[in-house]
Amino acid sequence: MIPLITPDDTARLDAIVSRGGTFSDEVDATVEGILARIRAEGDEALIELTETYDGVRPDPVQVPASVLDGAVDALDDDLQDALEEAAANIRHFHDKQVDESWFTDDGDGVILGQRVVPMERAGLYVPGGTAFYPSSLLMNAIPAQVAGVDEIHLVSPPQDDGRPHPLVLATAALLGLEHIYAVGGAQAVGALAYGTASVPAVDTIVGPGNAYVAAAKKKVFGRVGIDSVAGPSEIGVLADATADPEFVAADLLSQAEHDERASAVLVTPHRPLAEAVQEHVEAMVPTLPRADVIEQSLADYGACVVPDTMDAAIDLMNDLAVEHLELHVDDPWQTMTHIRHAGAIFLGAYSSEPVGDYFAGPNHVLPTGGTARHASALGVDDFVRTQSVLSYTKDRLDETGPKIATIAEAEDLQAHAEAIRTRLDRDGGSGSKKP
Helix, strand or coil, X not given: CCCEECCCCHHHHHHHHCCCCCCCHHHHHHXXXXXXXXXXXXXXXXXXXXXXXXXXXXXXXXXXXXXHHHHHHCCCHHHHHHHHHHHHHHHHHHHCCCCCCEEEECCCCCEEEXXXXXXXXXXXXXXXXXXXXXXXXXXXHHHHHHHCCCEEEEECCCCCCCCCCHHHHHHHHHCCCCEEECCCHHHHHHHHHHCCCCCCCCCEEECCCCHHHHHHHHXXXXXXXXXXXXXXXXXXXXXXXXXXXXXXXXXXXXXXXXCCCXXXXXXXXXXXXXXHHHHHHHHHHHHCCCHHHHHHHXXXXXXXXXXXXXXXXXXXXXXXXXXXXXXXXXXXXXXXXXXXXXCEEEECCCCCHXXXXXXXXXXXXXXXXXXXXXXXXXXXXXXXXXXXXXECCHHHHHHHHHHHHHHHHHCCCHHHHHHHHHHHHHXXXXXXXXX
């Protein structure tokens, strides 16, 4: 079910790496048309497209506060306790990410610095099709709240009753969110980007979605910020002979069940472990509700890779740059020092990937498709802007102005140079205009 290969099977490994956020011509064309309609027709298009794709007309588009209250009242007590504790953990973790503005005295009365300013409005997309992810709402909303975003606007597809899933509504209410809209798909992304009568335009859009949502986010990037163009989920397990094969198999399956294009890869130089993991996978998959999805994802994008040495295994894992990386090795802290590319690292047998997905505190919105080489987990920084601050004085400009003008002229930007020399000449400084 999950093939055992060597690093020489480059075709298999290339297929795993190349599952990034790319879209078919049909998806691109459909999304282009949806966004054009939202931009031109606003709410009229938003409601008509929601009826077309979700089968209901939201009325009103914004969910009333009474509906949010009712969703909390109907929430299972144990689930509410778990969500509230998870939210507290996530908030505590992200509190540590907050950067402060700073200023420094550079002498002569010159002040240099950086302001950290939260965005005014953030848009959150929460899926509502075949699965509902309150954990994703926690992971996207809480960093925005910690950053100090003024307004958080949440969109999520309506169910048959014309409202987003009750669990989405209840989680939003627990977080104190007030602006919730019963719209989804590319049309919801367009509404957040361009604004309609019901949905205000935001500064950034974050949150997972299907191919149409991801393609829409990609197309509106530039008008608004986005977290990423996410591809399918993935897990890599780096293991040695000390690993428990049942634990490894269970964690591989935890990601394979997400999507038929999800990837689950074990890399180990210990062939008996790889074979034992194969056996556990074979036994466990038929017992799982999403067995069909798991079988397809493992058939297309799963692998137990057996290189010759642990050094080679580490090199391969760095090449894969996986979203979730588990280290089932004798000394995970030491092994971690050799890991360069990974979205999140889980150390040891009891740091199972779902611990990070749901509860521990670090964000589970992570770079996929090899983008961990240059991208990071979602965090507070995604909801703030930094502004450089510069306050120069006459004395400092008299001293440095000629050098500034010289650099400007070297770039053939004479007006830049004149902006400096005008001040030097006016104040009797050391600058002089060229004839």
